[in-house]
Amino acid sequence: MKIRDLLWLFVANTTCATYPAYGGNDTLEEFKSDCAAIVPKLHIENATVYFSQFVAAGTNLSLPDRNVTCGVPYQVISTDTCRVALYVATSNRSGINMEAFLPANWTGRFLSTGNGGVGGCIGYDDMAYTASLGFATVCTNNGHNGSSGGAFYNNPEVVEDFAYRAMHTGVVVGKEISNTFYGEPHKKSYYLGCSTGGRQGFKEAQDFPEDFDGIVAGAPAFAFNNLSSWSGHFYKDGGNATAPTFVPTDYWPVIHQDILDQCDALDGYVDGIIEDPLLCNYDPSGLACGANGTAHCLTRPQIETVHKYFSPLYGLNGSLVYPRMQPGSEIQAAYIYYTGQPFPYTMDWYRYAIYNDLTWNPLTLNATDYANAANKNPFNIETWKGDLSAVKERGAKILHYHGQMDAIISSDNSPRYYEHVSKTMGLAPEQLDEFYRFFRISGTSHCAGGDGASVIGQNINSVESLDPNQNVLTAVVKWVEEGIAPESIIGTKWVNDTQSLGVDYQRAHCKWPKRNTFVGGNAKEIGAWKCV
Numbered sequence: 001m002k003i004r005d006l007l008w009l010f011v012a013n014t015t016c017a018t019y020p021a022y023g024g025n026d027t028l029e030e031f032k033s034d035c036a037a038i039v040p041k042l043h044i045e046n047a048t049v050y051f052s053q054f055v056a057a058g059t060n061l062s063l064p065d066r067n068v069t070c071g072v073p074y075q076v077i078s079t080d081t082c083r084v085a086l087y088v089a090t091s092n093r094s095g096i097n098m099e100a101f102l103p104a105n106w107t108g109r110f111l112s113t114g115n116g117g118v119g120g121c122i123g124y125d126d127m128a129y130t131a132s133l134g135f136a137t138v139c140t141n142n143g144h145n146g147s148s149g150g151a152f153y154n155n156p157e158v159v160e161d162f163a164y165r166a167m168h169t170g171v172v173v174g175k176e177i178s179n180t181f182y183g184e185p186h187k188k189s190y191y192l193g194c195s196t197g198g199r200q201g202f203k204e205a206q207d208f209p210e211d212f213d214g215i216v217a218g219a220p221a222f223a224f225n226n227l228s229s230w231s232g233h234f235y236k237d238g239g240n241a242t243a244p245t246f247v248p249t250d251y252w253p254v255i256h257q258d259i260l261d262q263c264d265a266l267d268g269y270v271d272g273i274i275e276d277p278l279l280c281n282y283d284p285s286g287l288a289c290g291a292n293g294t295a296h297c298l299t300r301p302q303i304e305t306v307h308k309y310f311s312p313l314y315g316l317n318g319s320l321v322y323p324r325m326q327p328g329s330e331i332q333a334a335y336i337y338y339t340g341q342p343f344p345y346t347m348d349w350y351r352y353a354i355y356n357d358l359t360w361n362p363l364t365l366n367a368t369d370y371a372n373a374a375n376k377n378p379f380n381i382e383t384w385k386g387d388l389s390a391v392k393e394r395g396a397k398i399l400h401y402h403g404q405m406d407a408i409i410s411s412d413n414s415p416r417y418y419e420h421v422s423k424t425m426g427l428a429p430e431q432l433d434e435f436y437r438f439f440r441i442s443g444t445s446h447c448a449g450g451d452g453a454s455v456i457g458q459n460i461n462s463v464e465s466l467d468p469n470q471n472v473l474t475a476v477v478k479w480v481e482e483g484i485a486p487e488s489i490i491g492t493k494w495v496n497d498t499q500s501l502g503v504d505y506q507r508a509h510c511k512w513p514k515r516n517t518f519v520g521g522n523a524k525e526i527g528a529w530k531c532v
Contacts, residue, residue, distance in 0.1 A: 028080065031104050035082035038181050044173055046089040053083045063124065069147040070121035078132045080104040082181065088173055090143070094157035096166045098140040100177045101127045107134030109477070110178050110186035112171050112212075114139075114197025118162070118348045119147035123197075129460035130192060130473070136182070138174030142166045142196075149348030156378065159353050163379035164207060167200045171211045188480055192473055194218030194447035194458060195409065198400075202417075203383045205398055209390035214476040215398045218458055219409050219447050222383040222417060223322060225349075225373040227409065229365070230313050230322035232346035234337040236365045237308045241340035245301045252334035254296045255306065258287055259327045268518030269528075273443040273452045276515040277326035277404050277411060282310050309338070315370040323412035332407035332445055353378055384417070386424025391435055398436045399476045401458070401489065401509075403444030405451065414438060418512055429513055438512040439489045453491030453507040464492040464503070487511060488531060 035054045042049050055061055055077045063073045082102040089095040099122055113126035120141040130137045143161025144151035151158045161169075171189075179185050191201050191212045198220030204211050221227055239245045247255075263280035264270045274280055284306040289297035298306065309330075313321040325333060337343060342362040351360045354373050374382070391398060402414040418438045422428065443452015448462045455462045457471030468475040468486065475486040488508040495501035505524035510516050510531035521528040 028104075031080065031082070034181065035102070038082065038084065038177075041180050042084075042086075042177060044086070044088065044176060046095075047173065048087045050085040050087065053085075055081045055083050057081075061124075066124075067121065067146040070119070070145075075124040075128050077101075077128055079134075081131055084177055084181075086173075088169055090161055090165055090169060091157040093155060094143060094161055096140040096143055096161060096169060097122070097145070098138060098170045098173065099124075099127065100174055101131035101137045102178065102181050103131045103134055103136065105134045106136055106182060108184075108187035109135045109190060110175055110188070111135035111137045111190040111192060112139065112167070112174060113137065114167070114191070114193025114200040115142040116195050116197060117147060118149035118152075118196070118345050120144035120151070120162075121147060125460045126192060129463075133466075133473070135190065136174075136178040136186065138170050138177070140166045140170035148344070149352050152348070152352035153358070154356055159381075160379045163381040164200075164203050165379075167204060168208050168211065171204075171208075188213045188477075190473075190476065190480075191215040191217070192458075196221050198222075199224060199383050201398075202400075205388055205391050205396075206383065206385040207380075209388075209394060209396060213396050214480040215396070216401075216458070216472050216476050217398065218401050218472075219403060219406055219411075220383075220400070220414065220417070221409055223413060224381045224383055225354075225377055226322045226370065226382070227413075228346050228349040229315075229370040229373055230410070231337065231343045231408075232350070232362055232365045233313055234309060234325075235340070235342045235346075235362055238305050238338060238340065239363075243340075244299065245305045246340050247298070247302050247305055247338060248296075249334050249339065251296045251298070251302075252330050252338065255284065255287065256328075256331045258282075258284065259330065263327060267516060269523050271523060274328040274404065275442045275517070276440070277328050278415070279515075280327040282327045313370075315367040315374075321370050321374075323410050323416060326404065326406070326411045328405045329407040329411075329445075332405070332450075336407050349373070384420070386417075386420040388421055388436060389425065392425075396435065397476055397479045397485070399472055399479070399486065400436065400438040401441050401456070401472060402438075403446060403448075403450060403454065404440055404442045405444060406446045408446040411440065414440075415512055433485065433511075437485060439486075439509050440512060440515075441489065441491055441509045442507070442516060443493075444491070449497070453493040453505065453509070455492040455494065456489050456509070464494075464499070470506075490526065 032054045038052045039049050057080045059077045061075045066073045084100040111130045113123045122139045127137045143158050143166040189212050193201050198217040199222045201215045201217030266279045267275035287298045312324045315321045402411045404411050444450040444454035455464045457463050466474050468478040470490045479485045490508050492506050493504045495504045508526050514531040516529050517532050519530045
């Protein structure tokens, strides 16, 4: 069965829509007419509604006004949709651009998607994905346009939008748009986001728990200020390409193989995937020049650099800034952090939000800077509250996932937050299971992709099935609406990472604190692995 057929099967089995599956042109014409008429019906405070537009299923929607740094200026829309675009002022010098996709096959569900990096890019792909499933979907530009944070400079109002206000405002306004269009309130409200979007999901849970009934938060960028410091230390510690401490890009595949040689078998099977990086304590000393005959041997300064990369980052008085980079990510991190160039998000955050100093030099980053960023913590963007009592009390659910070969946000930080919640609330995992579950997705890069079974329904390009056992979004819907929580998430690996070539294998990813262990048989079969 094709993915589009699966999407329709999901909405057909759950719909409570004002506009059911079309029985003729009259219902389609009614939908189109209502879309054309919605603008004057919207009375949103401090808002300017730009337009409403009917978009037919199968349209490759042109997005000529999309910032060039945000991706391609088009998006395929797979279901008949009413598109609404507007601007909402959040102060006298800030505001958000946002859009709503209102599908004809509405299921009575509302959903907001999130953003990425320090940028302000509406996630049209996430909107198209979730609208195709019958969610009335919204997304904002997070308070500024484009993928950089330059708009933060000397404008704390824009920083406030980025920290929390754009997301919450978009949710409030989006629900009003949905209710006006469909003529009835939504039944359940959901969130789907990864990276900065994952942080936004947890920010909502921590500060606005009434906004969502179910949250899917991937690879969250929480501990945000400290993450920005950690992201910058790779350039500071490794130096530029001429520094004796720099490890060239073509050395990292050798280091990656050395890591696999030391740690791949820890899960009981050698397959190029580290199921549990927390068990891997990598020692690069075997690659030292003179220790072996490898062409890419490491000098003593280079070995020290590798040690620093795979060690926690500490600040003033020995305080933990951020966990280490987890082993297994280096094959991709070599092109992100280990390039001999400053990481742009660190530059943007320190220059424009922390110091408002365009001359700040990332090579001078030090423990005092770490402390300054953490202490300033603009609008509590750190997103590190451990008390999720309000989520628990209202019966909302959080599905948290993190790829174990994430080369941008260390996967070690997610269990650290989970344990922070556990300690803060005084709840053991079996008690947290009632409302908060965390899954480690082995062999998965930042949000998606990677060497392992990374396809779990987290975005439009990572859907094998809508079965809640294989899809994080439908899993949280089932948990919220039927009370059936996921015990594992089955991920899929496509042959050559190409869906049309079929499934190579699947693996059931474990709920924390369990880990996957090979127990025998064909390693490509789910039953060959056990969560222990």
